[in-house]
Amino acid sequence: MRHTLPIAPQFYVTAPQPCPYLDGRMERKLFTALQGDSATKLNNSLSGQGFRRSQNVLYRPSCTDCAACLSARINVADFTPSKSQKRTIKRNAGLTRRATSPWATEEQYDLFRTYLDSRHADGGMADMDVFEFAAMIEETPIRSRVIEYTDTQTRELIGVCLTDVLDDGVSMVYSFYSPDRPRDGLGNYIILDHIEIARAAGLPYVYLGYWVPGSPKMGYKAKFSGLEVYMGGAWQKMRNPDDFEPEQHPLNTDPIAEQVANIALPDLSPTKG
Structure with a gap:
């Protein structure tokens, strides 16, 4: 009889490259592979410690001279929509939500390309082709869903979110939407709808990725009540966002x-059957 011994995950560091959020700074990531029978346990554990998933990799910022990136999540029980967010919900009442298996379609890719060309033409994903898009959607070793939003009348695909289902919440891995409806606040609406998805499933959190004080790209996340950020090894309730400045964070991270x-790390021993 062959016995499989648990193998502790190995962590690596990327080479520094220009930060996409703060001008003049360099970013570096700490990452580990997400694979095998222990993938779900590892993803649940590390997501609760500020890590994010990208395909078969879990990563967390580990910059040498900056600690501005803060993992953010919404505590569903503490969330109350603002007047503006209530208007956003009302404006998008004509959308229909559909959850599917993580399988890429041409319609999704067409919307993805339109979104990138309009909003992030110079971003790191700008050159992603259909095969790389399919890998982003489909290469997941854990429980993931593609949440699609369509116009109820026209049947047009309006928004998409690749969403992971965790033990304690839903994690919005990546979302994109039609740039032709700027007044509808589709990006905010998808977050608001994920709060309802989590609430209906009895899950306490919606993981949003990173919030970066000083980055206009990330300002919208701070407008959600019930927001928590991961700092100093623990989740903390968001203070006044204006109190955060990138310069106030440590200039040197731990080795x-x-x-x-x-x-x-969770217990990664094989489950006995």
Whole structure:
């Protein structure tokens, strides 16, 4: 009888490259592979420690001279929509939500390309072809869903979100939507709808990715009540966003070995059947 011994995940660091959020800064990521029978356990554990998933990789910012990126999530129980958010919900009442398996379609890719060309033409994903798009959607070792939003009358695909289902919430891995309806606030609406998805499923959190003080691209996340950010190894309720400045965060992060040593890993022993 062959016995499989649990193997602790190995962590690596990317080479520095220009930060997409703060001008003049360099970003670096700490990452590990997400694979095998332990993928779900590892994803649940590390998502609760500020990591994010991209296909078969979990990563977290680990910049040498900046700690501005803060993992953010909404505590569903503490969320109350603002007047503006209520208007956003009302404006999008004509959309229909459909949850599907993580399978890429040409219609999704066409919307994805239209979104990128309009909103992020110079971003890191601008050159992504249909095969890379399919890999982003389909290469997931955990429980993931594609949430599609269509116009009830025209049947047109309006928005899409690749969403992971965690033990304690839903994680919005990546969303994109039609740029032709700017007044509808589709990006905010997709978040608002995920709050309802989490609430209906009895899950306490909606994971939003990173919030970066000082980055206009990320300002919208701070407008959601019930927001929590991961700082100093723990989730904390968001203070006044204006109190956060990138310069106020530590100028030096802990050495990589110390960061890895402080990551709490789940029991990855094979489940006995």
